[in-house]
Each structure stands twice: as structure tokens, then as C-alpha cells.
Amino acid sequence: MHPAYSVLFFTCASGAGYGLLIWLAGLGALGLVPDGTVFNVIGLGLALALITFGLLSSTYHLGRPERAWRAFSQWRTSWLSREGVAAVATYVPAGAMGLGVLFGAQDKAWWSLAAWLSAAGALATVWCTGQIYATLKTIRAWSRPIVPPLYVVLALATGAVLLCLLLAVFGALGTVHVWLAAAFLALAWVMKAAYWTGIDSERRALTAGDATGLGRFGGVVRQVEAPHTQANYVMREMGYHVARKHAERLRQLAVLLTFLLPILGVFVALILGPPMDLVLLIVATASAVCGVLVERWLFFAEAEHVSMLYYGSKAA
Amino acid sequence: MTSLPTHTQKKLGLVIDLDTCVGCQACATSCKEWNNGGYSAPLSDEEPYGADPFGAWLNRVHTYEVSDGVGEAGVASPSRTVHFPRSCLHCETPACVTVCPTGASYKRSEDGIVLVDPETCIGCKLCSWACPYGAREYDYQHGVMKKCTLCVDRIYNETLEPEDRVPACVRACPTGARHFGDLGDPASDVSKLVAERAGYDLMPELGYRPVNKYLPPRARHHEPAAVPAPSDTTAQAGDATISDRFFSWADRLLSR
Numbered sequence: 001m002h003p004a005y006s007v008l009f010f011t012c013a014s015g016a017g018y019g020l021l022i023w024l025a026g027l028g029a030l031g032l033v034p035d036g037t038v039f040n041v042i043g044l045g046l047a048l049a050l051i052t053f054g055l056l057s058s059t060y061h062l063g064r065p066e067r068a069w070r071a072f073s074q075w076r077t078s079w080l081s082r083e084g085v086a087a088v089a090t091y092v093p094a095g096a097m098g099l100g101v102l103f104g105a106q107d108k109a110w111w112s113l114a115a116w117l118s119a120a121g122a123l124a125t126v127w128c129t130g131q132i133y134a135t136l137k138t139i140r141a142w143s144r145p146i147v148p149p150l151y152v153v154l155a156l157a158t159g160a161v162l163l164c165l166l167l168a169v170f171g172a173l174g175t176v177h178v179w180l181a182a183a184f185l186a187l188a189w190v191m192k193a194a195y196w197t198g199i200d201s202e203r204r205a206l207t208a209g210d211a212t213g214l215g216r217f218g219g220v221v222r223q224v225e226a227p228h229t230q231a232n233y234v235m236r237e238m239g240y241h242v243a244r245k246h247a248e249r250l251r252q253l254a255v256l257l258t259f260l261l262p263i264l265g266v267f268v269a270l271i272l273g274p275p276m277d278l279v280l281l282i283v284a285t286a287s288a289v290c291g292v293l294v295e296r297w298l299f300f301a302e303a304e305h306v307s308m309l310y311y312g313s314k315a316a
Numbered sequence: 317m318t319s320l321p322t323h324t325q326k327k328l329g330l331v332i333d334l335d336t337c338v339g340c341q342a343c344a345t346s347c348k349e350w351n352n353g354g355y356s357a358p359l360s361d362e363e364p365y366g367a368d369p370f371g372a373w374l375n376r377v378h379t380y381e382v383s384d385g386v387g388e389a390g391v392a393s394p395s396r397t398v399h400f401p402r403s404c405l406h407c408e409t410p411a412c413v414t415v416c417p418t419g420a421s422y423k424r425s426e427d428g429i430v431l432v433d434p435e436t437c438i439g440c441k442l443c444s445w446a447c448p449y450g451a452r453e454y455d456y457q458h459g460v461m462k463k464c465t466l467c468v469d470r471i472y473n474e475t476l477e478p479e480d481r482v483p484a485c486v487r488a489c490p491t492g493a494r495h496f497g498d499l500g501d502p503a504s505d506v507s508k509l510v511a512e513r514a515g516y517d518l519m520p521e522l523g524y525r526p527v528n529k530y531l532p533p534r535a536r537h538h539e540p541a542a543v544p545a546p547s548d549t550t551a552q553a554g555d556a557t558i559s560d561r562f563f564s565w566a567d568r569l570l571s572r
Contacts, residue, residue, distance in 0.1 A: 063439020063459030
């Protein structure tokens with residue numbers, strides 16, 4: 001599948017933003033992050049800026065961005081529509097949280113309620129993103145139950161790295177934050193490794209013989225002439241595929257940048273303490289951002305679409 | 317609305333005969349011609365006469381080599397060429413419709429035709445990802461998704477002659493390899509054709525229940541054309557016919 005940059009930026013930026021929002025809301029309600037106005041305003045501002053930047057970026061993927069509002073209507077059947085509804089709905093409690101922070105109302109019960117609703121909305125939005133991919137039976141590598149939880153855990157892991165960076169800026173990085181970030185990075189690593197093992201070992205049972213129904217003659221079906229001399233939309237969009245040996249290298253790079261370096265970074269930052277923790281967390285965050293972009297690019301480039309069987313693909 | 321109708325009064329669709337299709341592309345070009353001016357027009361091309369032409373087409377004709385497997389004594393039998401037109405199959409449970417976030421993709425309850433409303437499509441392309449048959453093509457100029465309309469603007473068009481009220485591809489086919497009708501009615505000509513010729517669905521295991529059907533190429537027989545010369549023993553036996561004796565004599569003569 002062709003990795004559209006707008007979709008990569010959207011899922012990575014919004015993912016990290018929703019992750020950060022969940023931590024600020026959840027840990028804020030539990031009193032595990034500082035309750036200072038400046039910290040929370042900057043934190044919420046960063047989370048909402050990332051979310052908004054990502055959502056706006058996703059509209060660049062559209063042929064008719066001015067009609068994007070129509071996408072809120074089909075939540076009964078469409079996960080893309082549900083994602084849009086959940087994303088917009090999450091702004092309401094998140095906005096209430098922000099107002100509560102500005103007016104110093106974090107000890108009020110309604111603030112806790114707004115925080116938990118924000119966290120739930122953010123979780124639901126990222127879950128919907130994962131479901132958009134997981135419900136496409138046409139793409140074997142995406143149609144897997146691990147895909148939605150993987151999107152959620154990656155959002156929580158990248159959000160936790162951002163939270164650590166933010167806390168280091170305010171000199172408030174604690175053991176609990178580092179362990180949370182490390183735990184979710186490690187969990188995401190395990191799940192991503194399981195995902196890769198899964199897509200590598202799955203039998204690709206469908207052939208051109210199945211796609212055309214001509215396999216009934218017992219032989220091999222091979223395209224001898226395409227309908228056109230140049231690549232068409234279907235080939236550009238569904239036929240994009242990364243070479244196997246490059247995919248191996250890129251997987252290693254994704255693991256190094258997304259998981260290994262940030263895990264090391266948060267622990268060393270905790271050990272060294274200020275002011276060196278800030279430097280380490282800037283590096284860890286930059287690494288995680290680059291890593292998750294590679295991971296997301298691979299998610300597309302490694303995914304094969306069943307329609308390519310008509311265009312000469314061996315199996316799907 | 318992207319919720320699917322529970323029942324459609326008709327199941328209009330195509331039956332494509334792979335035995336008689338000659339791969340002439342008349343269906344593809346007439347489709348392009350009609351739909352560049354009909355419902356959801358334009359059907360844009362980019363640099364149609366340039367070095368790298370690109371455009372949206374709703375019907376594409378592939379050509380496949382189909383080997384009949386390994387014949388007797390392990391000798392591969394000759395393969396056959398099958399021309400394979402491919403367009404939207406107007407599935408009964410199309411995922412391209414249910415994934416649509418705007419309701420622009422819909423399945424008509426009256427005749428089962430799957431359409432895209434070009435006025436409300438946002439061009440997110442998710443429907444094309446959901447289609448296993450590669451039937452939807454995005455129009456970069458128009459910014460919306462394009463697909464076979466089953467010539468909805470022809471089949472009910474009373475300003476056309478009755479014989480023209482069929483999809484453009486069906487009207488254009490010079491070998492009669494394309495048939496149009498109600499596949500939900502077991503008494504219709506197309507349904508009878510499908511029953512007689514063992515018409516089949518493309519990738520039924522995926523569960524989208526295509527309405528369009530394909531008729532398989534006829535079974536082939538691989539009897540060798542060359543008849544071996546009768547042996548002398550056959551020819552000299554008492555029950556050998558006069559022609560056996562003649563060919564045996566000719567064989568001996570030619571073998572000198």
C-alpha cells in the first residue's frame with residue numbers, strides 16, 4: 001500500500017498527542033503529575049496542537065478537503081467516520097480540562113470527570129484509527145486483531161516519552177513516569193515484534209487463479225498483458241511494496257529508534273537527573289518520533305492488497 | 317447512507333463470457349467514452365497523449381495465460397489465452413459502501429447498483445482500499461472516486477432507443493460476450509445463462525457476494541492430431557481394412 005505522507009504524519013502526530021493527553025488526564029486526576037498551571041497549560045496545549053496538526057494533515061489526503069465535515073455522518077457503519085466523531089467529541093472534555101487548569105479547578109470533581117472523559121475519548125479515537133485498518137479484509141497484513149491495540153499502545157508509548165520530556169523541562173521527572181514510559185515502550189516493542197512475526201508466517205493462500213476463477217483448470221494463471229501500458233491508480237495506490245531486504249533493515253531501524261534508544265534514554269535521564277535529563281529526553285523524543293514514522297511507513301509499504309493478484313502479484 | 321439495503325428489488329449486473337471474449341477493448345473504450353460525458357463526468361485523463369498517460373477507467377481488460385496443468389506422461393499441455401474484462405461487480409454486501417465515511421458510496425435498494433455520489437464524495441480513497449477487485453479508480457482531477465455505474469444514465473433513459481438501454485460495454489461488444497440483466501430473477505435470460513454455463517463468482521471466499529458472474533472458457537480436449545501409421549502386423553492381419561492395407565503399403569514405400 002502506498003504510504004501517503006499526510007496519513008503518516010496524522011497517525012504519528014495525533015497518536016503521540018492523544019497519548020500525551022491520556023497521561024496528562026489520567027495521571028492528573030490521580031495527582032501523579034504537577035498541578036501547576038504553566039505545566040498543564042503547556043502540556044495540554046502541546047497535546048491538542050499535535051492532535052489538531054495531525055487531523056488537519058489528514059485532510060490533505062482528501063481530494064475534496066472542503067467536504068470533510070460530511071465524514072461525521074456515517075458512524076453507524078464506517079470506522080473512519082467514527083474516528084472523526086470521536087476526535088471532535090474529545091475536544092469537548094479536553095477543552096473543559098484546559099479551562100479547569102486555567103482557573104485552578106483541578107481539585108474539583110468535574111475536572112476529574114472531564115479528565116477521565118478526555119482519556120476515554122482519546123483512547124476511542126486511536127482505537128477507531130486501528131479499526132479502519134483492521135477491518136480491511138483485502139489487506140492481509142492489516143486485517144489482524146493485534147492492529148488496533150498496537151495503535152493504542154504505540155500512542156501511549158510515544159505520549160509517555162513526550163510526557164517525560166515535558167516533566168524534565170519542569171524539573172519534575174519522577175521514577176513512576178520513567179517506568180511508565182519504559183513499560184509501554186517495551187510492551188509496544190513486544191507487540192510490534194509479534195505483529196511482524198505474524199505477517200511473516202501467515203500463509204498467502206490466494207493466487208491469480210483464485211482472483212480470476214481460472215485456477216479451476218488446475219494450472220497456473222499468469223498475466224501476459226496488462227490492460228494498459230502505464231501504471232493506473234490501483235497499481236499506484238495498492239501496488240506500492242517495499243523490497244524484502246529493505247524491509248528487514250527498516251524494521252531494525254524502527255526497533256532501534258522507536259523502542260531501544262527511548263527506553264535507554266528515559267532510564268539514563270532518571271539516573272543522571274537535571275540538567276542532563278533534559279538533553280537525554282530531547283534525544284529520546286527525537287528518536288521515538290523518527291522511529292514511529294519509519295514504523296508507520298513500513299506498516300503501509302509491507303502491506304499487500306489482494307487486488308494486485310489481477311496485476312501479476314504471485315500470492316496474497 | 318452507507319448502511320446496506322436488506323433487500324434489493326432487482327440485482328442488475330453483467331454476465332461476462334470468457335469463452336467468447338476476444339480482448340478487443342471495445343467495452344473498455346466505449347465505457348470510457350460514455351462515462352466521460354455521463355453520470356459523474358468527467359472521467360479524467362492526465363497527459364493522454366504524453367509519455368506517461370494516466371487516467372481513470374471503469375473497465376479494464378486483462379489477458380492471462382492459463383496453463384491446463386501437466387498432461388499425460390508429465391508433459392505440459394499447451395496453455396490457453398483468456399481475455400478477462402474487470403469492472404465493479406455490484407456486490408450484494410460491498411465493503412466499499414460500508415467503509416465510506418460520508419454516505420457518498422451507496423447501494424440502491426431498487427436495483428442493487430453501487431454508486432458514488434460525486435457531489436458528496438470527499439476523495440478519502442478508503443473505498444478503493446476495501447475493494448478486493450480493484451474496481452474503483454480515483455480521479456485526481458475531479459478529486460472524487462470513480463466506478464462502474466452500470467450505465468445508470470443509459471439503462472433507464474427513455475430518450476434512447478430500447479436496444480441502447482443497456483450498459484455501453486454490452487452494446488459495444490462485437491462478440492456478444494457481455495450480457496446485462498436481473499440476476500435476482502431466476503427466470504431472466506442472464507440467470508438462465510449462468511445456470512446453463514456454470515457461471516461463477518470472483519473470490520467468493522471473501523464474502524462480498526458479487527452480482528456479476530463470469531462464464532468459464534469451454535473445457536478443452538487434447539487428443540493429438542497426428543495418427544500413427546498402422547504397423548505391418550495390423551495390416552497383414554486378416555481383419556485389416558482396405559484403407560489399413562493401403563496406408564501400410566504407403567508407409568513401407570515412404571520408409572525406404
